[in-house]
Amino acid sequence: MVRIARVWAEHHEPDTIGIGEDRPRISWSFAGDDRNWEQICYEVEAKHDDGRLSSVTIESSQSRLVPWPFRPLSSRERVEVRVRVAGTANSRSDWSSPLVIEAGLLRSDDWSGCQLIEPSQPTETVPGKHRPVIFRRRLVLPEGAAAKRARLYITAHGIYEAHINGFRIGDQLLAPGWTSYQERLAYQTYEIEPQLLAGQENQIDVDVAEGWFCGSLAFLCKHNLYGSRIGLIALILVEMDDGTIVRTGTDAEWEWAHGPMVEAGLLDGVTYDAREGLSASTVWRTVQTGSDGCITRLTAPDGPPIRQTQELPVRAILTSPSGKTILDFGQNFVGWVRLRSVSGPAGTTIRFRHAEVLEDGEIGVRPLRSAKCLDTLIIDGAAPIPWEPKFTFHGFRYVEVDGWPAASPLTVEDVVGVVIHSDMRRTGHFRCSDPLLNRLHENIVWSMRGNFVGIPTDCPQRDERLGWTGDINMFADTVSFLFDVSGMLSSWMKDMMVEQNAANGVVPLVIPYILGDFGPGKSAEAMWGDVAVMLPWALYVVSGDIQLLQRHYQSMKDWLNAIPRSASGLWKQAGHKLADWLDPSAPADDPSNAMTDMYLVCDAFLVHVTTLIARVAATLNAPPEEQAFYKGQIADLRDAFAHEYITPSGRLACDTQTAYALALQFNLLSTPEQQTHAAERLSLLIRQRSRFKISTGFAGTPYLGHALTKAGKSNVFYRMLLHRECPSWLYPVTMGATTVWERWDSMLPDGRINPGDMTSFNHYALGAVASWMHRTIAGLEPVEPGWRVFRVEPVPGGNLQWAEAEYRSVYGDCRLRWEIKREGKQQRLWLEVVVPPNTKCQVRLPGSADLIVVGSGQRTWEVDYHPQEWPVRALQPPFRPPDDILPKGEVVPHEW
Template sequence: MSTPRPASVRFEHHQLGRPGVGRLGVGDTRPRLSWQVPEAPAGYLQLGYRVEVAFEPPVGRPQTSVHEVRGNEQLLVPWPARDLASRERVRVRVQVEGPDGWGPWSEPAVLETGLLAAGDWSARFVTAPWPERAGTDRRPFLVRREFTLPADARIARARLYLSAHGLAEAEVNGRRAGDEELTPGWTSYAHRLRYATFDVTDLVRPGANAIGVWLGDGWWRGRIGFEGGVHDVYGTDLAALVQLEVVTADGTRHTIAGDGGWQAGPGPLLFSGLYDGERFDARLYDPAWSLPGFAAAGWEPARTAPLDAGVLGAPTGPPVRCTEELRPVAVQDKGNGRHLLDFGQNHSGRLRLRVDGPAGTEITLRHAEVLQDGELCARPLREAAATDVLVLPGGPVEWEPRFTIHGYRYAEVSGWPGDLEDGAVVSRVLHSDMARTGWFSCSDPLVDRLHENTVWSLRSNFVDLPTDCPQRDERLGWTGDLQVFAPTAAFLYDVSGFLHSWLADVAAEQAEHGTVPLYVPWIPLGLWGRFPMVPAAVWGDVAVLTPDVLHSRTGDTEVLRRQYASARAWVEQVATTAGPDRIADKTFQLGDWLDPAAPPDSPAQATTEPGLVATAYFAHSARRLSAVAALLGEASDARRYADLAQEVAAAFAGRFVRADGRLSSDTQTAHSLALLFDLLPGDDARRAAADRLADLVRQAGGRIATGFAGTPVVTDALSSTGHVAEAYRLLQSTACPSWLYPVTMGATTVWERWDSMLPDGSVNPGDMTSFNHYALGAVADWLHRVVAGIAPDAPGYRRIRFAPRPGGTLTSAAAAHLTPYGRASISWSLDGGLLRVAVEVPPGATGVLDLPGTEPREVGHGRHTAEVALPA
């Protein structure tokens, strides 16, 4: 037996091991380390590890130290060296010891810190010299600055630190810095403003240089929200925050920062809005604008504004990038230069054009998710224009918008000169560039398509923060949507760093407003802005339940510690508002939002009593908070919240459980919540509720009857109580409403409503109709854990439970997940009454094989197979 070589060395949850994907400029001074062991012989057990840390200055020799630790930990182990300072670059290798001694060193992993202290920033914001009007659609502008480096300088390292009030894209000597989109993203700007770090070593040069920054309205001052939205939420002035640091071979650091030496001027971007699109006049574009020596006619000295460096922070998650390009699968020539393009997949992104035509020709791009009567159906966009305009300069041009994003499958291109050649228009898919970690397949192609639709809805809505939809005048970080979907997301993608950032905003907004808002970042909008800030169940429970999910899936207790005050404040607030009777029915609730029985224009009018939903969640969050408190060593809190959960469960049973065991709201959602959250008084009541739930499913003919609260739990409530057949009947129904009904209607993403498109092909008449919401795709978590049968049985998948429960018409299923320890997988097939199962357990983890009709048994790392006869 030989000791294996570690691989995939990682720092915290940064995706630095992905070539060309990892970010520079992280904010960790003592980053925890993780690694995997891809292949290990039977009997291998890590006995210890060594970490080699090499500090690599821009100039001079690295300083290297080796640190040895005994034990088998390999996930988020403590940083062994001195604290990192600003601008430091380290190269780390790991070596492990097994029973046969020390193995080979891993490949090195590299991390670089950003500017960690307020005093590291010498830059000020650079903005326009002219006054900007409030509440209007204004023309964005450019800022630029020339600078000179010594003529004999040899560039050792150059870093550009960039943020903005608005959105920013930088160029150095005519070349773009990095490939991130929508920088710096959207955070609760009053509390947190991220900056990005770019390696521009290859872009700067001795002698004359220039740097230029495009600016766009973005979320800072652009229109956000529904019912007309609001402008200028965070301010009226766009501004760039730029600090370029160049280290030459003699060790000198040259800093070019936002100061009085910048100029501001108009560019070719006439309008930019996230909802409404962009207007770009290429006749006004001079590619020399970011080169030294540019004659900046009409430009003026820029104004500077002070920087509060205390709100600046480095990113924890990946940036938004173009992750894929889609070509049209069909093009209809409508005549007169108008073409209708079908990209075959609903997604978030924007179009890139390659075109040549007479100067002044206007090409207009419109976007929509669906067609009606053969044309774009724009009604679901509400007041989002989703329209881009390119004015041709005369001559060939390649162009895509910079500071907007759309949700669409179809696009109308009008004003096109000549023939629309293959490749002239492609769609660039944009979202946060997270690593894919989970896969699922089965023998039913409709279920496979449902799962793929869920993946695409995640991709479409994880755009810097988790939004509800990517297309209409909304795109907000609704807390309830993410709360129900977090388990699915955490299986499919590495969402840890992404959600850590957003959860920090949840806590900041909660502290400011006194409760967890319905969406984060919070902005006052229409009816929602007029509601009192009161705790709303399902939505506000994100403060407790989502950190708990992340801990379960990654083994990271630090996310629990960071969010603990937020989680505790949420449960305490619910306890206060519920009062001594422990029934959470005294404040406004959204309840089982989008219950299919609710009227199209009133999605909160569910058939399940809102107070039942809220009280069930109150008990569940209190119980989970007790477990978190115990894990963090908060013993008194653990006892308090365990007692509180028992009190709420008793109150729930007293108010909502009838003598015959049925719930007062005789609905799929009510019975599912009571069963899965363990709120029923004894086994008899539990059996009665489970049987009634199965009856309700049969009486509905397998049609779904749940909204946001019930949908994530209904199949689990059935399968965990012996009603597997009814769970599969729900899953595989194609009648409206059901999960597969949209698939039969051609859906390529998960819909907001069960009937966003009606059986006759018309769009639901409700004002709130999206074809790309992930919330109802939360069933995918059940597909992974129960249908395929793979789930964490200890935090971070240190122990993995393989427990498939076949049913319905499925004859096979499979799933794989890149756990923190490595790849785990399961596949099963049915041959008559024989179930054949194959599983894979990564080194460092153990597995539990839990097959129908057998006692669970533990297995070690490696590949294992089993056959069992299913009970008749």
Template sequence: MASCAAPTAPRIEHHSGDGSVLGSGCSRPRLSWTVPRAETGWVQTGYEVEVTRAGVSEQFHVAGDQQVLVPWPAEPLSSREVTSVRVRVAHEQQWSPWSPPRTVEAGLLQTADWSAHFISPLGLGADLMPAPVLSTNFTVLGHVAQARLYASAHGIYVATLNGRRISDNVLAPGWTSYEHRLRYHTYDVTDLIVEGDNQLGFLLGNGWYRGRLGYMNDRALYGDRLALLAQLEVTSTEGTVHTLASDGSWTARESEIVADDLYDGQRSDLRRAVAGYPLPTGAVEVRDDVDLSTLTAADLPPIRPLQSLPAQQVWTIARHGGQATIVDFGQNGVGWVRLRVRGLAAGTEIVIRHAEVLEDGQLATLPLRSAQATDSWILAGAEEVVLEPSLTFHGFRYAEISGVSDLRPEDVELVVVGTDLERTGWFSSSHELLDRLHENVVWSTRGNFVDIPTDCPQRDERLGWTGDLQIFGPTATFLFDTAAFLGNWLTDLAAEQLPDGSVPHVVPDVNRNELAFTPAAAWGDAATIVPWTLYQRTGDAGVLERQLPSMRAWVDKIADLAGPDRLWSGGFQYGDWLDPTAPPEEADKAVSDPDVIATAHLARSAQLLAQAAAVLGRDDEADKYAALAQEVRTAFAAAYVSPVGRVHSDAQAVYALAIAWDLLPTPAQRRLAGQRLADLVRTNDFRIGTGFVGTPLVCDALAATGHVDVAHRLLLQTQCPSWLYPVTMGATTIWERWDSLRPDGSVNPGGMTSFNHYALGAVADWLHRSVAGLASAEPGYRRITIAPSPPAALTHAAARHLTPYGEASVAWERAEGQFTLSVLVPVGTQAEVHLPGTEQVLTVGHGEHRWSVADPGASRSGVRDWSKATVRDLLDDEQVWTQLATAAVQAGIVPDVGAAAAKLLKYLDTSATRVGFAFVPDDRFPGAAAIRAAAYRLLSC
């Protein structure tokens, strides 16, 4: 009988990592596990969960093959309860060894568990005043067995116990929709408590609660007073629990931080930290006006330092009649500078300014808009000191440091911070620029996933734009374990949604105006698309259950706007935002008709809502919204699709949506629309022609209609606009605009230009699913599709992903006419394998598999008989087309290669041998003879 290895320690809900779960907010947490290895033929037929609480173990036997998010089998956890859980699995009558145990400790699950009160400083700590410290002293008698600190704040905090930071968490408690939900964290501070006198202190900063927020220069959107909630529970070795709660006995004082803001930076006067400096002190006020029922446990990873980057280059520039030092860290990151200084006189001021790029040798600060992004310190003396902020963060690659002469590279580093998400996805290939593109996507994800998914980390914005996230969700869920992170954000989305179903454009909503709640396609559709993406990638139907009312409210709202004709038209729309043709200051001026895009999204959201309802067993709702989706598809086709497959506005994005979302009623229209999309790409010289909305879908649409080679040319284009153009310009993150940095090295003059913006990196999902060939075929990767589409320009590619069932991977390589495919399938799943260039489709179980077939790319080599080819075929031959287009430029017929391609749109079905006449129908044109001679030479057989 087949056997298997012991399962992994059970995962608690979506808590990642190998350690104990502390402060869980769920009383009945679901359990998941993976089976690292199993013999061929092994299938889980049952499992047993052992739950140990208060020294008493209880075992629960369950038949079945489920191993992801299985229900909690025991009595619910109570507040503070510590429980150990382990599992074993069976194949028929044969049981595996027990897994290692996982400990889960519940947080404070009821409002009544809080004896602490919110407190605010009196007479100090007001807006624009130095950051306050709230503290208290307490005495511990006897030995400590355990100590837990529960803390939250209006603002952000840094907590210390006896002068030591209680954790490496930063910017806590993070950013939620504060009116509806305020997060608290649980900390194990047992090792920081000493017998005798102790001091607990909290430095409070403005953070998102009271600092500048949004691009309208608003402050204190949530309130004008900082506040702290803290509850310390110390358990003695005898079992006695002593509780220290924030109340009116605490005291307040000013800190050495005289100004702090997320956008503008932090200013510190270290002389104020010297013993004996007369810092203002005061009392605190108990805030009984704060609703403790909004408190929620932090069931997602915290923000913390993730790594540090050393300086790559350091040089001196002239600035304001003096000198400053520029530091290049070689990578656009998010966090702050850590600087070591010594030997400088008291009163010396050190200033650090930040920027993502340089322009004319100086920091390019225009993209920051009004954000100052500046940290400064006034030193207290000549002793060595490490300078780094704690109440702000910046997005930057370059730092300008003044006040320090002879700065040593080893004295400065970039501290990278972000939500501590577990990495779950990787991609590699033989194409250096493609690999750097993928790495840029990873860095932009890290940099913008700082407690919420933001648009950018550097300017006066950094908001949770809904459209950006729904576009990027599939990529994010492959690269990182985002289930808890995005689930938290979706809870805020539902909380911020208006009663009529309107979804704000940013979550949490800080715009708070009429436009912010004007329904916008692709942006509001995050309400339906993101939950569905999470379900597909994690197998968690619970997210659909939680979000279904929000999904339904959104679809009902936009269906009402569309009316009986089922066309969502008119009104405000972002459209295909940042289409490459959009002027710098008019990002919505795309070639795609916004009404086409809006109606397509209505069809998409209605369909996803129907599917979600079906998953949850709500058949009547499923039928209702499936019928709505079909009505919208019918209306879309009647209004926007011609009998020959032309989609209104004839742009890459509208064809991508129509094909990918099945909005074309007949196979012939689908085929012709695919041909038109491919032709638009060809005659745009294989350059991208989509903005945020079309970019995630254009390669899929091309591949689905038989034009995968065109998709590969589009992917690997290096001229602007393209995915690889920024890489050739030195980008280390994804840009907001296709031309954020122009070919001449100048920054795009638009007032909205970021160099760290993940949306256009959504193509990475296609790299994983198509180029490498690793995709989920059933929710949670219970079934996997292996179907690589190898680009001719690549000799190998690979992807791997930590699925809910374990690691899945695919790697292929081509050499000497053979194509070799290697696959790893995790236990508990099956894979459907499509071997390129063959009709073979194989179904395989867990384990390692390897196949070798004739290289499908080998048949594409050889000299073409151009007398039997068309101009379209000529464009598809990259080498010949490049030479011909270059000849056209040299002959003065067109200004550049892109214009050469555009000139051929009407002649694609013309014989390739007539391409010279397509370029220049008039013999009298000076370049006619030259281009025809060049064409004859290149196309001669």
């Protein structure tokens, strides 16, 4: 029997309070194994605060992002919503569990009486370092009544943690997160009834540190980017059961003081002196009130908060050649360490220095550049205490511990690793018979987790940690399968539009933009700027949320209009471009010096994003002349690209893996003969020139496998994927990597760190190959936006004997598993597919051209299996195409 498994509003977690939408769209997913079940109608019931019930029944098969069927919510209004559905065969589900929907403060005047409060004295101890402060306020609730509903609405200029009567409020970390503060500052909503005492004095304390607002950021070491003072905005609203409302906001009645946190920087770490804890002698000062202008910028969050998601044990305690004590957690991750208990004489100073790798047995800190990544605890000599830093985070596997009290030697039980990231719902899983590929996939997942701390960053450890647009653009297809990123990336894309508008249509390299006049920061850059088109489309494909396209359509057009063009419509060839960034042939200190011509890459992506915006225009039913304009642009740009870069036979002027991969994947070759020739040429480059080693960077890596598979050469890519020599995907795995590296050779075969100034061991971009693992090895991909129709078309290869994948779509769980079974000299392929209710699946079995369309339920097939050539042989020099590949009379051009 079909049942409603889950109900949620917009892209929020279930039962999120304080949402910013007054007409939140509702979605529900299904569970059950009924065959060919489809929804015919749904009923939504809302229970209001006053007990009233509203109900609407609608004949529709839609179960994803259905329009809000009731009157708009007002600020702070709370309703409980439940859903039931009717479907084929006269079936009817039970009511779902109720979903709590509570609006936040939807209008600026809801904050009336609240002011920004700041310390009345400067807190900047040295340039770029603000000492954290504690803001305090007391409030008394009326006697004889209990709190019926109590909420804390709060945000900060900086990052905060709130306590009431000594109890921590909520489990969010590093709130309010990082947005383009000049336009958008998120506030959070907390339920606080359990912490309040009726008829007694209640005390609220809020620790605030510099965070992204005024702390030192990135490699330019800029600070005070959004303001020069830490600040707080908060509103407490308590509804008593006798109807009384107690309202307390930030105003001149609050006090502030310094506590035991001496320093708290995102890059450098925390210094905590327990001897300076709050006491009767602590000096509390009156706050000063700042500008009220920030109230108009307050917005409810779109995505999930940053939380602790896991704890990791210490795997080993090492002693370095220099005698240092080093903790090994066995996994590179993002967060910090927590001490279960520590004690010692007053003034004992313990230092924790973090690093991703070891070099010559010592922690490798050179890749961190100017980031200290150092947490310091000074003990007060009192009873043993647990301790962990806050208001910072590090990317690390190893921790060098200095100063641990000798009276109680450090053990693995004393310390635990705290893993943090934006708490997104895991949606995609993949496994296969090859343990190294499974480890590679896990490395990709860990890199994604570590680089989604509020925004999608490039790296989580060194003095950078920025929202580079190119990285997430190339990784979008992979990450949108692995996690539900719609809410978090929707928020980030709003900041992208803010920064794009400030740059006259150009999408800056990083979002939020903090680089000022730094080099190419606000110059037009293909792939990086193309995120304005490609990312909204990728999220639309996975979520089916057409509002994403509506919201970003103008941004897409602005970006295409901002691209400097030549007379042909292609990119104007003036200036340096990042293009195929981190091509493995590029010098260590010149990562954009790639083999593939930079403007070939720019122009290939220009054709691609123009094709996408034409699809967006059609999807949104844009004016006919607008749709016709973009369709015409596609044809003109393809002709211009062919004239500039493609010979009549299909040979590319730039003879590289990236060039052919982009040309094949973006349909830049005009005839079947050109496509065949280009595919053979790409295969030859891989088999003969590189001998299955990778020679692609940011631009080519996500598309290489897809292009080869499209050309019927998946076995060639299997050979590349399973290759273990550097550069390859499995080389880092064989070197013990537990995350994806920034460079193919971030660590050299002899164990030394790459000499380049830019070397991270946690960068997800080159992990975009996971998309090929999902779509080709497993064979699982969407056909219609939102996965209403999806395809199962596995392409087994290599030495794999089985693979399985699962995607938790907005409709339910899409699952498959295939296995190759031997029966004597013959091989049989067994395939099992699970299709969730209210969806359809297109199944194509290996060796068959037929497309089988099935509805919901579980099904199995078994067919004869005829593998491709394996192992694919490398071809020997000299480097000359076979006669049947090189058209008669065509001269082999020199290598580019």
